[in-house]
Amino acid sequence: MTLEDTKAQKIEKYKRELIHYYIVLMAAVLFIFTIIFGFFIHDEITPWYTAGGLFILIYSYIIIIRKKYSINRLVHSYMIIGTLYDFYVMLAFWENSVASFVWLLPIPLVAYVFFTRKYVILYSIFVICCIIAGFIISKNIDFNFPSHSKEDIRITDTLLVISNVAVIALVIYYKDKIRKVEIEHEIEQKRELKTTVSEKTEPLDLEIFNKIKTFMEEKQPYKDPNFNISRLSAELNINSNYISKAIRQNNFPNFNNYLNVYRINYVKKLMKESDLEKITLMYIYTEAGFSNQSTFNRVFKQIEKTTPSDYLNMEIKEIS
DSSP states (O other), X not given: OOHHHHHHHHHHHHHHHHHHHHHHHHHHHHHHHHHIIIIISOOSSHHHHHHHHHHHHHHHHHHHHHHTOOHHHHHHHHHHHHHHHHHHHHHHTTTTOSGGGGGGTHHHHHHHHHSOHHHHHHHHHHHHHHHHHHHHHHHHOOOOOOOOOHHHHHHHHHHHHHHHHHHHHXXXXXXXXXXXXXXXXXXXXXXXXXXXXXXXXXXXXXXXXXXXXXXXXXXXXXXXXXXXHHHHHHHHTOOHHHHHHHHHHTXXXXXXXXXXXXXXXXXXXXXXXXXXXXXXXXXXXXXXXXSSHHHHHHHHHHHHSSOHHHHHHHHHHHHO
């Protein structure tokens, strides 16, 4: 399974969970409204209206689960039908409370979770148009809706606000989970790309290193105290950054260390092949490319873990 498939499956899982919990939440809200308007607040139409909405919500969701409709089609249907369903509630309570159209406010947020920016804009316009239409209709047509006391409105407004806060919190929670999946996917993609690039560049690093090695062994440029990576770059016509990277990839800390290894190996070669009673140590280290004795001593001990004098004495003992 590819990264894209894994990402798509996780996101679809979270989106279906969001739809499930949203419907459970809205079913609970409609049930509470049905009880309130049926037994506590005198209203002949609203309890039947909310009960009908509750039945349609549950029945349609059962069908949707069985048929396994696509998420986008499902959300589009709920958002459009839900907005139109709320239109009656908005008109019925417009004179007493404008809190009813608060139910429409989470719609652009839901669109942001499920759809592209285009649909977020379209649904925002849709919600605004519904609110404007509700305002115009309520001001020009008298439907003779039942009147409610301030205490009744306080109860229903409180429930509306709580339910909308719960919906918004639910949507934000799942949006965060979906965003985490997207971030993890981006990290995995970068990691795969880095691995792919590394796999492609390793053979190139080895090829560059082999060119450096051949040049060092054939031309012996390390014998020149002024030889550096810039001159090697010019000689091989290879960028110095590539040279440094190739050397590091082959277990050398840096170019200077690589160069000094050649110089020390050449010093050891001279010690073995030369008449040590007739030549000086100064001749040996200057022949190998060291400009002064202090640098030579430091580098030799760093690489060989012993001083040049001790090493030279061991060589003399082996000869004698």
